[in-house]
Amino acid sequence: MNTRTAYAAGQWERFEKTRRALPYLRYVTKRDERVRDQHRSWHNLTLPVDDPFWDTHAPPNGWNCRCTLVGVTQSDYDKGTAPGGAPLNKTAPEIKQRDWYNARTGKTERVPEGIDPGWAYNPGKAAQRQGALLKAVDDKLAKFDAPLGAALAAQVLPDLLDRKSSEFASWADGLTVPRGQVFQVGALSEAVIQALAIRNIMPESAAIEVRDEDVLHTHRDSKADALPWQWYLELPRHLASPGAVLLDKTDPAGALLMVFDVEGETGKLVVKVGYEITERGEDGIKRKRKTNIIRSGKMVPHEALMDETAYEVLDGKL
Numbered sequence: 001m002n003t004r005t006a007y008a009a010g011q012w013e014r015f016e017k018t019r020r021a022l023p024y025l026r027y028v029t030k031r032d033e034r035v036r037d038q039h040r041s042w043h044n045l046t047l048p049v050d051d052p053f054w055d056t057h058a059p060p061n062g063w064n065c066r067c068t069l070v071g072v073t074q075s076d077y078d079k080g081t082a083p084g085g086a087p088l089n090k091t092a093p094e095i096k097q098r099d100w101y102n103a104r105t106g107k108t109e110r111v112p113e114g115i116d117p118g119w120a121y122n123p124g125k126a127a128q129r130q131g132a133l134l135k136a137v138d139d140k141l142a143k144f145d146a147p148l149g150a151a152l153a154a155q156v157l158p159d160l161l162d163r164k165s166s167e168f169a170s171w172a173d174g175l176t177v178p179r180g181q182v183f184q185v186g187a188l189s190e191a192v193i194q195a196l197a198i199r200n201i202m203p204e205s206a207a208i209e210v211r212d213e214d215v216l217h218t219h220r221d222s223k224a225d226a227l228p229w230q231w232y233l234e235l236p237r238h239l240a241s242p243g244a245v246l247l248d249k250t251d252p253a254g255a256l257l258m259v260f261d262v263e264g265e266t267g268k269l270v271v272k273v274g275y276e277i278t279e280r281g282e283d284g285i286k287r288k289r290k291t292n293i294i295r296s297g298k299m300v301p302h303e304a305l306m307d308e309t310a311y312e313v314l315d316g317k318l
Helices: 002-017 038-039 054-057 073-077 121-144 146-173 190-198 212-218 235-239
Strands: 024-028 045-048 070-071 097-102 107-112 180-189 209-210 242-248 255-260 264-278 284-297 309-317
Touching: 002 070, 002 121, 024 180, 024 212, 121 146, 121 180, 121 209, 146 190, 146 235, 180 235, 190 242, 190 309, 209 264, 212 284, 255 309
Parallel strands: 209 284
Antiparallel strands: 024 045, 024 070, 097 107, 180 209, 242 255, 242 309, 255 264, 264 284
8 A cells, every 4th residue: 555655645746736737636436346435425526626625535545445536627627527427526525533442552533434544644745744844854954963963863753764765765776977966864863972972072963964976886786795775775764773883993083883684684884974075055066064974885794893992882782
């Protein structure tokens, strides 16, 4: 159902873009014996794109729901019939609520009749809100001092990981040549920030970023020990829960090793703390700034990380 929900989110974006030509939406079911009775009653319901009914009833409306929405022109709406000749229903039905006991929380919630619990939302509008929220969080992480940024990330990033991972995968998979682009993939944890502060290392922010050139370098074809590409495309999700974070004591500039279980073996990412990069702003002007940048990553023998003279565990365990 993740695929169907993602499709619905993309479909809603198209509805928003074409609303001048297609100002109405028609609810369409498969019209077979598998259709839920409540959903069958909504077949050919035709309402404006901005009608509040779609805030909770834009399909899919439950597990295995195959319903969809179709754009309708003003002339077809005025004609009053669907392509098969059936009349359009132009009146939004009353939304009746029912009680549903949430066993996970132990609370009774109210959900719309005909909608499975947890599905009473518009995937497209939710994606738009989530995208705007993610951008705001990224901006704040880059500007806040490290402790404040780490605290913010701990509160909000877990709910945005699906969106963040999807955006990163799309960006990284489309890279062919370096163009000076930078992507914010996560944040240093509060525990790591505190451990660094004790050692008189204070990053300017908690943000963890990666440049296009480093993504391409990390996965150049000649690297036999490269991290699996499909694993790497989930980078934001992995950064949210590394197995361990080590301080590389051999690097005077300040470097962290983030260690992960990668398909039963050990992988690492090298994060340079307070690393100066140059990037071109939206105004076309190049500027320098310091951030925490993922410079490289690869598969490593686990025992190679056990050298206490070279590495110190800041968080987690090997």
